[in-house]
Amino acid sequence: MSRDNERPRDPAEASDGEQLALIRETVRKAKGERARPRTWRGAKLAGELPVARVLVDKGPVHLDKLWDYAVPAEMDAEARPGVRVRVRFGAGTGKVREGRREGGGLLDGYIIERVGESDYRGPLAALAQVVSPEPVLGPGLLALCRAVADRYAGSLADVLQLAMPKRNARAEGEPSPPPLPPPEPPAPGSWARYPAGPGFLEALARGDRPRAVWTALPGPHWPREWATAVAATLASGRGALVVVPDGRTAERVDAALTEVLGGPGRHVLLTADLGPEERYRRWLAVSRGSVRAVVGTRAAMFAPVRDLGLVGIWDDGDRSHSDERLPQPHARDVLLLRAVHEKTGFLLGDLGRTVEAAQLVENGWARPLEADREQVRAAAPLIRTVDEGEVARDAEARAARLPTLAWQTVREALTRGPVLVQVPRRGYVPKLACERCREPARCAHCSGPLEARDAEHLVCGWCGRDEPAWHCRECGGVRLRASIVGARRTAEELGRAFPAVPVRTSGRDHVLTSVPDRPALVVSTPGAEPVAEGGYAAALLLDGWALLGRPDLRAGEDALRHWLEAASLVRGHGDGGEGGDGRGGTVVIMAEPTQRPVQALVRWDPAGYAARELAERSQLGFPPISRMAAVTGPAEAVAELIASAGLPEGAETLGPVPLPPAPPGRPRRPGDPPPGEVWERALLRVRPGQGSALAAALKEAKAGRLARGEKDPAVRVDPLDIG
DNA sequence: AGCACGCCGACT
DNA sequence: GTCGGCGTGCTC
Numbered sequence: 001m002s003r004d005n006e007r008p009r010d011p012a013e014a015s016d017g018e019q020l021a022l023i024r025e026t027v028r029k030a031k032g033e034r035a036r037p038r039t040w041r042g043a044k045l046a047g048e049l050p051v052a053r054v055l056v057d058k059g060p061v062h063l064d065k066l067w068d069y070a071v072p073a074e075m076d077a078e079a080r081p082g083v084r085v086r087v088r089f090g091a092g093t094g095k096v097r098e099g100r101r102e103g104g105g106l107l108d109g110y111i112i113e114r115v116g117e118s119d120y121r122g123p124l125a126a127l128a129q130v131v132s133p134e135p136v137l138g139p140g141l142l143a144l145c146r147a148v149a150d151r152y153a154g155s156l157a158d159v160l161q162l163a164m165p166k167r168n169a170r171a172e173g174e175p176s177p178p179p180l181p182p183p184e185p186p187a188p189g190s191w192a193r194y195p196a197g198p199g200f201l202e203a204l205a206r207g208d209r210p211r212a213v214w215t216a217l218p219g220p221h222w223p224r225e226w227a228t229a230v231a232a233t234l235a236s237g238r239g240a241l242v243v244v245p246d247g248r249t250a251e252r253v254d255a256a257l258t259e260v261l262g263g264p265g266r267h268v269l270l271t272a273d274l275g276p277e278e279r280y281r282r283w284l285a286v287s288r289g290s291v292r293a294v295v296g297t298r299a300a301m302f303a304p305v306r307d308l309g310l311v312g313i314w315d316d317g318d319r320s321h322s323d324e325r326l327p328q329p330h331a332r333d334v335l336l337l338r339a340v341h342e343k344t345g346f347l348l349g350d351l352g353r354t355v356e357a358a359q360l361v362e363n364g365w366a367r368p369l370e371a372d373r374e375q376v377r378a379a380a381p382l383i384r385t386v387d388e389g390e391v392a393r394d395a396e397a398r399a400a401r402l403p404t405l406a407w408q409t410v411r412e413a414l415t416r417g418p419v420l421v422q423v424p425r426r427g428y429v430p431k432l433a434c435e436r437c438r439e440p441a442r443c444a445h446c447s448g449p450l451e452a453r454d455a456e457h458l459v460c461g462w463c464g465r466d467e468p469a470w471h472c473r474e475c476g477g478v479r480l481r482a483s484i485v486g487a488r489r490t491a492e493e494l495g496r497a498f499p500a501v502p503v504r505t506s507g508r509d510h511v512l513t514s515v516p517d518r519p520a521l522v523v524s525t526p527g528a529e530p531v532a533e534g535g536y537a538a539a540l541l542l543d544g545w546a547l548l549g550r551p552d553l554r555a556g557e558d559a560l561r562h563w564l565e566a567a568s569l570v571r572g573h574g575d576g577g578e579g580g581d582g583r584g585g586t587v588v589i590m591a592e593p594t595q596r597p598v599q600a601l602v603r604w605d606p607a608g609y610a611a612r613e614l615a616e617r618s619q620l621g622f623p624p625i626s627r628m629a630a631v632t633g634p635a636e637a638v639a640e641l642i643a644s645a646g647l648p649e650g651a652e653t654l655g656p657v658p659l660p661p662a663p664p665g666r667p668r669r670p671g672d673p674p675p676g677e678v679w680e681r682a683l684l685r686v687r688p689g690q691g692s693a694l695a696a697a698l699k700e701a702k703a704g705r706l707a708r709g710e711k712d713p714a715v716r717v718d719p720l721d722i723g
Numbered sequence: 724a725g726c727a728c729g730c731c732g733a734c735t
Numbered sequence: 736g737t738c739g740g741c742g743t744g745c746t747c
Contacts, residue, residue, distance in 0.1 A: 054747080067747040090725065090746045105725090120747055 046076035049114035052127055054087055056109040057157055064156045068118035070126040079127060081113050082135030084167060086128045110137045134172055136164065136287060141304045147337045152717045153698040154327025162323055163302035171281035176290040180265045185235040186228045190221040194371050204232040204310055204345055211346040213357045214369040215607055217379040218568030222349065227256035229310065229347055230293050234266060238309025239292035243301045243331045245318035247271045248513060253295045270296030270303060298323060301334045311335040312347040317354040317561045326670045328716055332356060351564045352606035355557060356624045358614045378574030380604040381567055381585040385593040400497035406540055406588045413538030414501055416583065418520045420539040422566045423487045424546050425525040433549065436477035440549045441470060447660060491523040506530050526562035535571035537585055544591025553622060553722055560597040560609060563589060623718060627691030629698060632659060632671040632681045633713030641713050645701035648686050648693040656682035671714040683722060
């Protein structure tokens, strides 16, 4: 049943709800005495629980406040908690002319609960319309959204905008398919390569809630391993949810689920590129309980899976797990909240390990799920480092700008299969660097990246100032070098050096999903690497130092993650890889071998790296042990918010400092100053264990201030980019 | 956000 | 006297 196209009617033929509102006007007109609410003589109200508490979704009042509306008798049956409604807001202040009310537009909202009477000491307006009887905001989802709002010092309405899919009347009008019975518990398959793997699956299958940080072995098995973990959970009669960073990965896991579950009926893929109608259709199938397993990208973290038994996240270090819309919740943390509130199992899978994951292991909340060294050695390729300053002896190698070892490795590997070449994305890394120590060249004013306008002039890429007398802040050097060669030029140069071999590129604009098991050079930016059907014979990781040189707390972690991702697509060293020719794959990384992320790659020891990083950050008072929040906005607004917040004992304020302008070209994000305005940012830091107190203080301070759009500073709990 | 109310100065 | 500036506060 669909009432989607029903518009508010002419007041002349107003519904019961409208009439109630009009009665209210009349009551108000009788000046002098305050109108008594809840005396609705003559108006037909719902007999039981005649008051609906409504969360107004959009519009001016995005406060975490519920508004009480009267439920007309005719809407009684449909106006259940969780349904979408439309209400008039601000009508009481509107003028009444010739019996027509003006002002007070219709706003969308959700009925949160039905109650017997209202605390509001005034006349209640009536619900204008029940948009549809579908209870889309169930108690579990509501509780989750509230928890996320609290955790991130945001409003419930903001979180609901992230969590709730757009309604589509056609999809809602269709019945969802009947649910299939739980499958049989799956065989462990390649989970047997992990000592604790089969036990983890058994725990899920018998209805327990194990929690693990899984360091996946390199190679092509992890999508299937995800599917097996989901299937084990389904076998217990519970549901499962897996969140991955991008649509391409979601499709791989989805395909594996179809194989493991023997068909498409028990799971859904939830990604943005399905389009709104299909997305809503699938979301409803989940909400109605006809499908209990979900794999999807970020927004799927809110999917209202019934009786959830397992939440999972893959590659939690990927930036796309963090929503850009306020309050910018991170999928890892949302799923952690779900694991706790909904009492589910938890699986964080990654080729590497983030510092946050290391913390979960360290404090004992999750157990490590790792393979033995033996298995790791067999599955990982051989990693060799090479100093990219080394002068190539061969003429061809010089032409391709490759050191001899890299050149020889590529040439040899090309006889056995495809070779992956990873090139940092332009714009992601500094364009110029000190020739001596490779410190990125930064603007003295705003620390933006310097660029060469021509042979003579340096210009800041952010603020546009000239830099006439650059010298290196680290070593005092005065000579610069172009830092990286872009993917396209790399592809051209390699194509000339290996004329007989096809060169393919994969990057931001066109991402290849896979390449066949034939000799080819595949030039890719991090994160866009195609899977090679028998594994790559070799990989070349170029400009490692440039990735490491980013002025970011997470530069080392990110670099290692990108390298592991590329290297995991290369045939294993010990077993020659699946479909290989019996000889193992090699990775050549052009980076300084003494750097810790480089050593971690060579030893294939992401867990050890993350543990050290965690210890170091803990000592320095950095997240995630200490918790932080960034407050960004016009200088006075930032200062006022911080001053008015009852910050927890021992909280430190770092800054505020002027915010560098957003790099041109990037779409504006919350916390970016509008063009032409100068904003500041302050960081708040609290001791371990006080994160929720910090969020609560900020939320309260925000609520205390008048909601005045742009003048209100943006609050970001757990900022990712703190330099 | 709108939209009222309200308390001040400049005008017919 | 009254018109209208935009500073506060309310909207179920």
